Amino acid sequence: MVDALLSLEKVSKSYWRGPSEVRVLVDACLDVGAGEFIGVWGRRGAGKTTLLRIAAGLETPDRGAVRFAGDDLTTLSERGHARLRRGEIGWIRRSGPRSDLTMLDYVALPLLIEHGRRQANRLADGALRRVGMGQCAGQRWESLSDGERALVAIAHGIARSPRLLLIDDPTANLGVREREEILQLLRALVEETDVAVLMTVPDMPAAMGSHQLRALSGGRLITPPVGSDGDTPPVDDEAEDNVIEFPGYKRSA
Amino acid sequence: MSAKHAVLGLVIERPGYGYQLAQRLDERFGSSGFAPSGVYSALDQLSRDELVRSAGELGAGPARRAAPRTIYEATEEGVEHFESWMLDPSPAPPLRDELHMKIALCRPRNVPRLIEVVTGQEVVCLGRLQDLKRLGEETASARDWSSLMGTLAAEAEVAFWNARIEWLQNARELLEQLREEHEASRAAGASADAVGAGVCRLRGV
Numbered sequence: 001m002v003d004a005l006l007s008l009e010k011v012s013k014s015y016w017r018g019p020s021e022v023r024v025l026v027d028a029c030l031d032v033g034a035g036e037f038i039g040v041w042g043r044r045g046a047g048k049t050t051l052l053r054i055a056a057g058l059e060t061p062d063r064g065a066v067r068f069a070g071d072d073l074t075t076l077s078e079r080g081h082a083r084l085r086r087g088e089i090g091w092i093r094r095s096g097p098r099s100d101l102t103m104l105d106y107v108a109l110p111l112l113i114e115h116g117r118r119q120a121n122r123l124a125d126g127a128l129r130r131v132g133m134g135q136c137a138g139q140r141w142e143s144l145s146d147g148e149r150a151l152v153a154i155a156h157g158i159a160r161s162p163r164l165l166l167i168d169d170p171t172a173n174l175g176v177r178e179r180e181e182i183l184q185l186l187r188a189l190v191e192e193t194d195v196a197v198l199m200t201v202p203d204m205p206a207a208m209g210s211h212q213l214r215a216l217s218g219g220r221l222i223t224p225p226v227g228s229d230g231d232t233p234p235v236d237d238e239a240e241d242n243v244i245e246f247p248g249y250k251r252s253a
Numbered sequence: 254m255s256a257k258h259a260v261l262g263l264v265i266e267r268p269g270y271g272y273q274l275a276q277r278l279d280e281r282f283g284s285s286g287f288a289p290s291g292v293y294s295a296l297d298q299l300s301r302d303e304l305v306r307s308a309g310e311l312g313a314g315p316a317r318r319a320a321p322r323t324i325y326e327a328t329e330e331g332v333e334h335f336e337s338w339m340l341d342p343s344p345a346p347p348l349r350d351e352l353h354m355k356i357a358l359c360r361p362r363n364v365p366r367l368i369e370v371v372t373g374q375e376v377v378c379l380g381r382l383q384d385l386k387r388l389g390e391e392t393a394s395a396r397d398w399s400s401l402m403g404t405l406a407a408e409a410e411v412a413f414w415n416a417r418i419e420w421l422q423n424a425r426e427l428l429e430q431l432r433e434e435h436e437a438s439r440a441a442g443a444s445a446d447a448v449g450a451g452v453c454r455l456r457g458v
């Protein structure tokens with residue numbers, strides 16, 4: 001078991017929609033360690049984005065603790081939050097820049113304060129190349145396809161070499177091949193850089209691209225049993241009759 | 254269906270003895286829930302029908318193993334029988350699901366326990382998907398015929414567990430709502446009819 005970089009302990013969060021309470025998270029527990037890639041699958045409105053916002057420290061849970069590298073995000077100072085946002089936690093979203101920036105400028109923008117123009121451009125160029133988008137450095141967001149936008153968004157997220165990547169639906173609107181490319185890229189990044197990844201997706205095929213699965217619905221974050229083989233009841237009555245001893249036989253884990 | 258045709262198919266792919274075939278059956282069709290003993294019953298029946306025969310014996314290995322292991326191979330009739338099974342139409346399987354029946358027949362007082370049962374199944378289904386994912390990763394680079402067809406069969410399983418989880422999520426969310434309504438109505442001294450009607454809604458989910 002890897003030490004958790006991000007840890008949600010019995011986190012609960014509700015909203016009031018008119019007179020009714022919507023429970024987005026109920027006692028949710030989640031650990032994400034360095035080099036782990038966790039995919040959370042949930043339908044629209046299941047609370048996936050809230051989960052990510054809480055993990056990023058952008059939203060405070062009603063109950064429970066959220067820790068990043070041992071720091072409790074719910075009690076962290078404004079300065080501490082700023083430090084995390086500046087570099088340690090990367091958030092990959094699919095909305096691009098509103099302004100008329102080139103993709104190199106867009107990826108370099110958050111790096112400017114810390115690194116200066118020359119170094120920021122160098123890092124941004126490296127990130128764009130890493131996701132296979134080096135040739136699009138001079139292009140504008142509007143001219144890119146959905147697949148290219150997804151790749152630039154990843155470059156934007158990884159340019160600062162964060163320790164934790166939070167990704168909200170990276171494969172939306174993509175075809176099967178593009179989706180597989182994105183997931184393959186994320187898996188490769190996890191292996192290369194040991195970054196921890198928490199990804200939310202609305203469909204199971206995309207969730208299957210992660211290393212570990214979770215499902216979120218009705219406020220519950222479901223975790224499969226460790227080394228699960230599933231304990232489904234046998235469907236074959238005939239085979240169940242006349243059971244004989246079979247020493248040494250174990251269902252594969 | 255019994256394990257008969259699956260075992261025959263495996264023997265045609267590669268001869269083997271009972272324990273090996275049980276392992277291969279579990280690797281390929283783990284979700285089918287065939288008991289290991291089913292392999293031995295299948296081999297007995299296939300032998301009686303002369304669809305498989307002994308291709309020799311493997312010596313008694315470990316000291317505690319009393320009998321030598323019989324290696325089975327398919328007969329010509331076996332291959333023909335398998336080919337004709339392959340060409341037969343496959344009927345849609347009956348959906349005999351205990352949880353469907355429990356939900357259809359439950360009373361309002363059963364709802365809290367049913368929510369636990371449904372959640373338990375969600376965990377199990379997600380576990381099956383996690384297992385399939387692991388198997389998929391192991392065979393991802395393999396490009397031989399058997400791996401390719403195995404991947405196709407695994408996709409059917411992914412689709413099944415996916416749909417199952419979605420249904421379980423719907424069921425749990427509705428049952429939780431009903432539980433709350435039931436508790437609220439009990440607190441207000443109202444009858445449980447409203448909840449009973451709600452459970453009926455589930456049958457159509």
